[in-house]
Amino acid sequence: MAGRSLPGGMIYLGKLSRGEAVFRHNVEVVDPTLPIDWRKPDLAGQDMDYWPAYHSMTPRSRAAYLLWLESGRWAPDAYIGYVFLYFYGLERRALVDARQDPDARADLPRILGEVVRLLSVYGGNSSFRGYATEFQQVLCALITKGEGAAPDPAEHDRWSPPLTLRAGVGRFAAEKLPVPVEWAWSWAMLHPEIYPRTPVTRCPDEFRALFNVRYQARYTDGMKVRPLKGRVALSYRPASGGLGTTSLSLDVPDVLTAAAPTKALKALVESCTDDLDAYSRLIGRQPEAAGTLPALALLPDELFTGDLDGLRPVRDLVGRTLPDDVRQARFELADLTSLWPSRTPGKFAKADAVGLAQLLDKLGVGIEPDVRMGASVHSAGPAVLFRVTAAQPTTATPEYTAATTLLHLAAVVSAADDDVSAAERDHLVSHLESSLHLTPGERCRLTAHLDWLLASKLKLTGLTKRLGALTDAQRSHVAEFATAIAAVDGVVSPAEVDTLRKIYKLLGQEPDSVYTELHALTATPARPAPATEPVVVVPADTGPTGHLIPPPPKPEPPAGAIRLDPALVEAKMRESAAVAALLADVFDDEPDETAPQPPAPVVEVELVGPLDAAHSTLLRKLAAHPSWSRADFDALCAETALLPEGALDVLNEAAIEVADEPVVEDDGDKLVINDYAMGELLA
Known part of the structure; x- marks a missing residue:
């Protein structure tokens, strides 16, 4: 061109006749016969019209345009009208020539690369960015026809989903193929009717990982979508004034906003958002908390996998305390709480105790004491870890509260002789589990709770004031039940009798009445009423012949111990639920609640946005x-x-x-x- 080289091609070149060089026609064609003023090129575009055309430009403007082409089309400060003029030629090649010319269709990938390059240089201009971005999507759809990689949600606007997404999910529906997880992710994030909330943007990596895991868990190979009659329509209004709006059909069903997949994807996004909400709030408040134990405790279970670096100290402690063959074990609580970064330095608050219990839950381990089940906050002292074998409750039911209250009193009485027999403990726990109808998870925890109570070396001191709040009848009822607890294994040792006497004294009962109550439990049960029909005297022997091995003899009770009637003891234990209600306040370490204040007068408040x-x-x-x-x-x-x-x-x-x-x-x-x-x- 006038002695200059224009590298890279991709322009229309040729002489136009007078009838061809008209308004808004052949605007992108570079006519080498037209004059060019190299002396003073119009670099600022002062002579340019709003709708530029090479054949109608001034010689000065033609010079500036050709200089831009000669420089490789990289000059960032070039007048944007020259960029648009070159862009018009790319549009014509892809939208007009490619319909009939195979060579033009083969140029589409190269044109796409050029548009992407231009966007990287001139994307700061909002007008050019709008046209070029939309043209880029059209090119991708024409080239891939829904095949290839899923579009990146970060590069697109969900209010106007890219054609590549419509074409891609439509192709899966047309071919009755499952939608892969990466396409489902793009679909959900670019769906115009799905509104991602704060956790999606604040915790993008965790949110996508959770989405992927749950999508694959639900659909395995992927969700299958039923094809619809509507086709994916391609419509583009070119920047060039010489081209009209282009409309094409890709011949694949348009299922992007179909009701069934939209509902499924929306529910999945909402479930992931809800379960990441607590974690997101912590990261929003304390960005530096990412990777710490409090943050890991708030992660959904699906993300709590692998060798998380911040979790290693807790895993090591649990592994030392609970080897593979151990179901529950005592340990020093301070060894665990020292690993937890408290909100307030030097203070282990209730929120910290809850977070630590949640973290152990994810490791399949429970802890006693557990503040979620009504225990006070402890940062040191004995504690018990146990393997979770059933779904654990996170709040205490009235039945479980009654069981732990009775265990508290039972631990005091049973440990009186510093020798809590296994039979005594197992019988008591078994009775409470069955009589109070505890769930499997509560039963698992109750055994660990008793172990913690016994390890805490509970004493009777400090109970006088609280026991004194009971009525005479209630104190008598508690005294009788305390005797039944001591007798649950059928034997009461002298040391247990001494402890019972102390309990009776604390309850304002006559200490010597312990013996009266014990005597009542040794009475012979009443003779059953006479039979009114034949009864079995000796059942038929249908078992194998031979001699049975006799059971080992029961150990002799200690000297001075009292033998009791198990049936009568069991009858007393049936009153456990009633006694638990009385003892709940006695063993409650929490301060009394203040008297309720009268309701404040209602004041009309102007609400701010979504706030109450x-x-x-x-x-x-x-x-x-x-x-x-x-x-x-x-x-x-x-x-x-x-x-x-x-x-x-x-x-x-x-x-x-x-x-x-x-x-x-x-x-x-x-x-x-x-x-x-x-x-x-x-x-």
């Missing part, structure tokens, strides 16, 4: 100052009857949804208000 009245009130109060101390913030939360940590989560989640930023930021010893997020919420 309490959180809206708190937000408006926070807006009064740029920062707040922790103590002042806690006081504000108390005024609105909100928990500080939970309130922070709710406010920040609402702000992130509206402004993509938290409204309250933790700056060590104070909380700083984000003015931008606050303004967006209150707007």
